[in-house]
Amino acid sequence: MALSIEDIKKVAHLARIEINENDANATLSKLSGILALIEQMQAVDTSGIEPMSHAQDLSQRLRDDVVTKTNLRDEFQKNAPILGNGSQEPAVAGGLYLVPKVIE
Amino acid sequence: MAKNDLSNGSLKSYADLLQSKQISSVELTQEFLARIHRYNPSINAFIALDEAKTLAQAKAADVRIASGKAAPLTGIPIAQKDIFCAKGWPTTCGSKMLANFVAPYDAHVISQFDAAGAVNLGKTNMDEFAMGSSNETSYFGGVKNPWSFDRVPGGSSGGSAAAVAARLCAAATGTDTGGSIRQPASLCGFTGLKPTYGVVSRFGMIAFASSLDQAGPMAKSAEDCALMMNVMAGFDERDSTSLDRAKEDYCRDLNKPLAGLKIGLPKEFFAEGLSADVGKVIGNSIAEYKKLGAEIIDISLPNTGLSIPVYYVLAPAEASSNLSRYDGVRYGHRADSYTDLMDMYCKSRAQGFGAEVKRRILIGTYVLSAGYYDAYYLKAQQIRRLIAQDFVEAFKQCDVIMGPAAPSTAFKAGEKVDDPVAMYLQDIYTISTNLAGLPGMSVPAGFANSNDGKALPVGLQIIGNYFDEARMLNVAHQYQQVTDWHNQAPSLPEGNA
Numbered sequence: 001m002a003l004s005i006e007d008i009k010k011v012a013h014l015a016r017i018e019i020n021e022n023d024a025n026a027t028l029s030k031l032s033g034i035l036a037l038i039e040q041m042q043a044v045d046t047s048g049i050e051p052m053s054h055a056q057d058l059s060q061r062l063r064d065d066v067v068t069k070t071n072l073r074d075e076f077q078k079n080a081p082i083l084g085n086g087s088q089e090p091a092v093a094g095g096l097y098l099v100p101k102v103i104e
Numbered sequence: 105m106a107k108n109d110l111s112n113g114s115l116k117s118y119a120d121l122l123q124s125k126q127i128s129s130v131e132l133t134q135e136f137l138a139r140i141h142r143y144n145p146s147i148n149a150f151i152a153l154d155e156a157k158t159l160a161q162a163k164a165a166d167v168r169i170a171s172g173k174a175a176p177l178t179g180i181p182i183a184q185k186d187i188f189c190a191k192g193w194p195t196t197c198g199s200k201m202l203a204n205f206v207a208p209y210d211a212h213v214i215s216q217f218d219a220a221g222a223v224n225l226g227k228t229n230m231d232e233f234a235m236g237s238s239n240e241t242s243y244f245g246g247v248k249n250p251w252s253f254d255r256v257p258g259g260s261s262g263g264s265a266a267a268v269a270a271r272l273c274a275a276a277t278g279t280d281t282g283g284s285i286r287q288p289a290s291l292c293g294f295t296g297l298k299p300t301y302g303v304v305s306r307f308g309m310i311a312f313a314s315s316l317d318q319a320g321p322m323a324k325s326a327e328d329c330a331l332m333m334n335v336m337a338g339f340d341e342r343d344s345t346s347l348d349r350a351k352e353d354y355c356r357d358l359n360k361p362l363a364g365l366k367i368g369l370p371k372e373f374f375a376e377g378l379s380a381d382v383g384k385v386i387g388n389s390i391a392e393y394k395k396l397g398a399e400i401i402d403i404s405l406p407n408t409g410l411s412i413p414v415y416y417v418l419a420p421a422e423a424s425s426n427l428s429r430y431d432g433v434r435y436g437h438r439a440d441s442y443t444d445l446m447d448m449y450c451k452s453r454a455q456g457f458g459a460e461v462k463r464r465i466l467i468g469t470y471v472l473s474a475g476y477y478d479a480y481y482l483k484a485q486q487i488r489r490l491i492a493q494d495f496v497e498a499f500k501q502c503d504v505i506m507g508p509a510a511p512s513t514a515f516k517a518g519e520k521v522d523d524p525v526a527m528y529l530q531d532i533y534t535i536s537t538n539l540a541g542l543p544g545m546s547v548p549a550g551f552a553n554s555n556d557g558k559a560l561p562v563g564l565q566i567i568g569n570y571f572d573e574a575r576m577l578n579v580a581h582q583y584q585q586v587t588d589w590h591n592q593a594p595s596l597p598e599g600n601a
Contacts, residue, residue, distance in 0.1 A: 015466055018450035027463065031467060031470075035470075037525050038413045038416055038480065040413045041410065041414065041487055046486035049490065050489060055315055055540065056347065061341070061344060076434070078206065079206060079208065079435040081437065084438050084442060085442065091433075091438065099448065100448060
């Protein structure tokens with residue numbers, strides 16, 4: 001199936017990756033090559049074959065519902081990104097992360 | 105062992121020197137740090153060093169040795185691929201996205217080495233998020249192949265590979281999603297093992313494709329890899345796919361004779377696409393195994409050719425999901441300026457990820473998007489089962505499978521960087537074992553001359569049945585008793601003396 005520039009823009013939006021017109025064109029040619037490679041699969045008859053989703057046939061382990069982790073929030077927040085838009089401060093306040101306002 | 109041969113020693117020889125107090129861990133560590141200072145500026149194998157931390161571990165190891173409580177790797181300096189979180193160390197996964205990330209906790213692999221008393225020598229360069237076969241997608245620049253500086257070391261574990269080959273560390277760790285331990289081991293001429301999926305915990309190892317990712321040792325010899333496996337393998341409840349199995353001693357079978365060993369040679373591994381000089385070296389190594397008493401059996405893995413298309417559906421699909429966590433909110437790169445939350449996500453990810461990572465996220469998003477799921481993702485999972493079944497049939501006829509680990513010797517930097525599909529074909533012989541979850545190794549098997557007259561290493565791949573690592577290490581070790589390829593080290597251009 002041939003990819004279009006609109007497909008690239010739509011997928012980039014779904015993946016939350018900004019893409020400009022130039023990059024979209026370059027990406028189209030590279031991704032078309034990769035999809036052509038992938039298309040080889042369509043020649044194989046796979047009717048009745050159980051999909052293999054994982055390398056080991058495992059069921060999910062369960063554990064007792066007890067606290068096993070300590071709170072490392074302060075440690076984790078040391079890796080907070082810079083706020084941006086002119087501020088060099090870390091994007092945290094009061095143990096929370098700062099993002100642009102999403103609810104009016 | 106003379107002091108000037110120190111960097112070319114086996115892990116066992118280091119342990120003997122340390123435990124008999126002929127050398128201290130601090131001295132051994134300083135020897136490797138000196139080599140790093142001398143050669144790393146040109147090779148670029150290490151992207152993070154912290155000598156204070158490293159030497160503190162070496163001092164602690166010397167105290168442990170003095171108290172008589174040394175384990176086999178106590179005091180030995182190991183290079184860690186920068187995909188493993190190590191508390192207090194930069195952990196970047198080769199990406200601008202994580203350029204400022206300092207790990208707040210240890211990966212299971214790191215804590216296992218710490219518990220063994222090993223010394224963390226530094227973090228090694230890699231393809232961005234382990235996506236690449238040449239180390240050229242790293243945000244921190246390419247890595248030189250120590251055998252020929254104009255060539256790539258392979259990837260994604262290219263920094264660890266160059267560090268082992270150039271003897272800048274005693275041994276290193278890597279991860280292998282589609283060949284990222286074995287292909288660089290082949291291109292750089294050392295021994296690398298990807299264990300059975302689930303044998304080494306993925307906790308604290310930055311995720312690429314979770315159903316395929318597996319960590320393993322990269323070292324000079326099979327014996328060294330066995331000693332590393334004794335540290336790395338084991339159940340960890342923090343990884344939901346870690347297998348709860350009894351602890352193994354991977355050294356236990358090293359000295360078994362190989363008489364009667366059945367080696368399967370898949371015809372698909374010796375067909376079109378394999379360069380003639382590599383094929384010749386592999387043929388010589390098979391002849392050596394015959395001398396050791398092995399029986400050669402012709403087998404077929406008919407779906408091998410489909411492993412690349414299947415992989416380039418499944419791995420990008422899993423990656424697009426795993427890498428959605430990099431949103432610029434809690435850690436990682438955030439764009440300098442943005443208008444609203446959506447704009448912040450899109451700009452942060454556009455700036456933080458490199459071209460190959462973006463391509464794979466886009467492919468993964470596409471194959472998982474509405475209307476395409478059955479045609480791509482489900483189809484790929486079905487063919488994955490066919491590929492795994494090929495191996496089940498093959499192992500009814502043989503004990504191990506052998507063939508090349510990579511289709512060619514090391515290629516030149518820049519040669520395939522603009523052609524993703526050509527780059528993907530580097531992993532034609534390695535990917536199928538990841539899809540099946542089987543263990544695979546690459547073992548130095550000799551050299552092929554490049555057209556400009558350079559001797560470049562060739563790796564023999566050994567594929568084993570599930571949990572058969574001890575036998576594979578035995579098979580490799582016996583070969584290394586009658587060959588010397590694994591002891592060959594490149595002569596490096598003089599660095600900063």
